[in-house]
Amino acid sequence: MIARQQAPLPLALSRARRRFDQWRSRHRKHTRLPEELWRQAAAVAREHGLNRTARALGLKYYSLKKHLDEMTAEQAIPAKAEPEFIELMPGMMPSGTVECTIEWADGGGTTMRMHVKGARMADLVSFASALRSSQR
Numbered sequence: 850m851i852a853r854q855q856a857p858l859p860l861a862l863s864r865a866r867r868r869f870d871q872w873r874s875r876h877r878k879h880t881r882l883p884e885e886l887w888r889q890a891a892a893v894a895r896e897h898g899l900n901r902t903a904r905a906l907g908l909k910y911y912s913l914k915k916h917l918d919e920m921t922a923e924q925a926i927p928a929k930a931e932p933e934f935i936e937l938m939p940g941m942m943p944s945g946t947v948e949c950t951i952e953w954a955d956g957g958g959t960t961m962r963m964h965v966k967g968a969r970m971a972d973l974v975s976f977a978s979a980l981r982s983s984q985r
Contacts, residue, residue: 865905893906
């Protein structure tokens with residue numbers, strides 16, 4: 850039978866293993882792991898895989914998977930991130946009149962949409978300033 854040689858652990862995984870070993874040496878055998886260690890394990894698992902991380906850290910695969918799924922759900926990014934602010938530079942806009950649609954949304958779900966045609970850039974800047982100051 851041929852013995853397999855294990856590949857050296859990546860640095861992040863080896864650091865996590867050292868931390869887990871230190872924590873286990875100071876606590877009784879069936880003491881729950883602190884959330885900080887679970888977060889670290891989940892972060893390492895995201896980078897190096899669930900199975901490899903679970904084996905290296907001496908964790909149950911499905912327990913680590915559960916913590917990774919929870920961490921991923923907490924850090925979920927919205928599918929479409931809307932810009933919070935767009936700066937309109939006078940030099941970038943054509944001289945004369947402008948046609949545009951302006952949409953303002955507050956944090957409570959209220960949205961106001963206006964279609965402006967024939968306004969000057971200076972008028973739009975004044976209007977935007979007035980709206981911003983009224984929201985404060």
